[in-house]
Amino acid sequence: REILFTSNVLLGLPPASKKIADLPYSQDFKDKLEAASKEPQLAWFDHPIQIGVEPDGNEILYGLKGLDAAVAWEKEKGNVPADAKMSVVLSITCTHAGLRPIAKQYVEEAMKELPEDQRVKHLKIMLFSEIETDAIVDGVLKPALAKIGFSDSDAMKLIFGVEGEYGRHYSFLKAVLAIYHAFIDPAVTATFKTDIDQVFVQDSLVSETGKSMLEHFKSDLWGARGKNWKGEAIELGMVAGALCNQKDWEKSGGKLFIPDVLPPKEDKQLSADETIFFSGLPQALSTEGEMMTK
Secondary structure (H helix, E strand, O other), X not given: OOEEEEEEEEEEOOOOOOOHHHOOOOHHHHHHHHXXXXXXXXXXXXXXXXXXXXXXXXXXXXXXXXXXXXXXXXXXXXXXXXXXXXXXXXXXXXXXXXXXXXHHHHHHHHHHOOOHHHOOOOEEEEEEOHHHHHHHHHHHHHHHHHHOOOOOHHHHHHHOOOOOXXXXXXXXXXXXXXXXXXXXXXXXXXXXXXXXXXXXXXXXXXXXXXXXXXXXXXXXXXXXEEEOOOOOEEEEOOOOOOOOOHHHHHHOOOOOOOOOOOOOOOOOOOOHHHHHOOOHHHHHHHHHHHOOOO
16 A cells, blocks of 8 residues: 555557558558658657557566566455555657557556456556646646746656656656655555566465565665655665576476576686676675665
């Protein structure tokens, strides 16, 4: 109830192997998609979700189904009320400007492709493309800034949004908490960002740590307490986690604390640049260190 979960969707054009005309979408959607494909690309990502990808390969569905299953598990154990829904904000960053008007529609359509028994039932999902973030600036932030005498409110769109450099959507997924807290639910006072391809394997979490996904957020090992400028008591908390590749999890028999960067072998022959800075070793040590529980 107190945490707003967030994640980001990187959205791109269909793969070259798929004709837009053959995709199972409305004609209006395909017309806009065709127009977007003729535009210059604005951003490049390492693994964008390509419109038209099969459901089994769609990271949006993988991540949301996994999070939904984790919440269902919490309900079965009595940790969450049966009728509760977890609030999730998804920002949508597009490779082409023409994808923005259909970004939300695509995510909604992709979720409808799921079989009934795989539909998301325990999440309240809110989708934000640059169109929605611009609307927040115009309808919420600009009037608020005007009240305190801030004249250059148009500059807010430079920093408040989800397109462009990675930092914009990352910052938005933090800033949206203040707006959600003020206008939607004052009980929500924290945010936690996950990768869209990240899931929480509850049985493994409990087996190895003794706590479920949500129970980990009740830990008092993180952050500190202090006072703000008004003299009010505040908690400066932060929770961070480590990730385990699914193939490593499967190979290890369901173990979670499996680093994906291993220490170099003792007989490794160093290349010329590695004799100056042997990055593989500190990377392996830091990866293993990040997986410690305290």
